[in-house]
Amino acid sequence: GIQVEQSPPDLILQEGANSTLRCNFSDSVNNLQWFHQNPWGQLINLFYIPSGTKQNGRLSATTVATERYSLLYISSSQTTDSGVYFCAVVPLAGKSTFGDGTTLTVKP
Amino acid sequence: NAGVTQTPKFQVLKTGQSMTLQCAQDMNHEYMSWYRQDPGMGLRLIHYSVGAGITDQGEVPNGYNVSRSTTEDFPLRLLSAAPSQTSVYFCASSADRGEKLFFGSGTQLSVL
Numbered sequence: 001g002i003q004v005e006q007s008p009p010d011l012i013l014q015e016g017a018n019s020t021l022r023c024n025f026s027d028s029v030n031n032l033q034w035f036h037q038n039p040w041g042q043l044i045n046l047f048y049i050p051s052g053t054k055q056n057g058r059l060s061a062t063t064v065a066t067e068r069y070s071l072l073y074i075s076s077s078q079t080t081d082s083g084v085y086f087c088a089v090v091p092l093a094g095k096s097t098f099g100d101g102t103t104l105t106v107k108p
Numbered sequence: 109n110a111g112v113t114q115t116p117k118f119q120v121l122k123t124g125q126s127m128t129l130q131c132a133q134d135m136n137h138e139y140m141s142w143y144r145q146d147p148g149m150g151l152r153l154i155h156y157s158v159g160a161g162i163t164d165q166g167e168v169p170n171g172y173n174v175s176r177s178t179t180e181d182f183p184l185r186l187l188s189a190a191p192s193q194t195s196v197y198f199c200a201s202s203a204d205r206g207e208k209l210f211f212g213s214g215t216q217l218s219v220l
Contacts, residue, residue: 098150
């Protein structure tokens with residue numbers, strides 16, 4: 001099946017810093033989504049982004065489907081951004097697959 | 109709208125017991141799915157449904173059973189609980205397969 005790799009696995013930032021999270025996938029996909037899992041375990045859909053670029057406040061995402069990767073940018077990070085960030089893909093022939101996540105810790 | 113509602117939030121079972129995790133959505137979504145999340149890992153797909161009466165297996169279906177009699181409900185049954193099924197279980201739904209996915213709050217299950 002499709003492989004989804006996220007990097008880095010862990011990231012520690014000082015409040016106010018910027019960061020880039022990466023998601024690589026091994027096959028063509030129908031869609032890609034980014035999720036934030038907060039420290040209480042709740043999963044929030046950040047972006048539905050099969051291709052192109054989207055922005056939502058301090059967060060933006062870019063997917064380059066032809067090169068099989070997506071990037072999530074977090075600017076001016078806040079402590080509330082802490083948690084685990086997952087990307088999930090649905091391949092052209094297959095079932096939804098999640099990466100193992102990037103754990104982000106933002107220190108005050 | 110309540111979105112995706114899962115019950116119970118916590119459950120402790122003994123090995124061999126059976127139980128049903130409930131999932132309901134009020135968004136008229138056709139696609140519903142169940143995932144399990146183990147420590148330090150991403151979510152793995154257990155079963156999914158593309159509409160009432162239609163279900164299919166995901167990546168880790170063994171030991172679980174599902175049915176979809178209505179658009180709103182998608183229960184997950186553990187037939188004979190095993191310690192390896194200790195995990196956090198999430199239900200999710202979307203308007204259609206491959207569309208934006210919405211998650212419930214999860215069920216933390218421990219099997220002793």
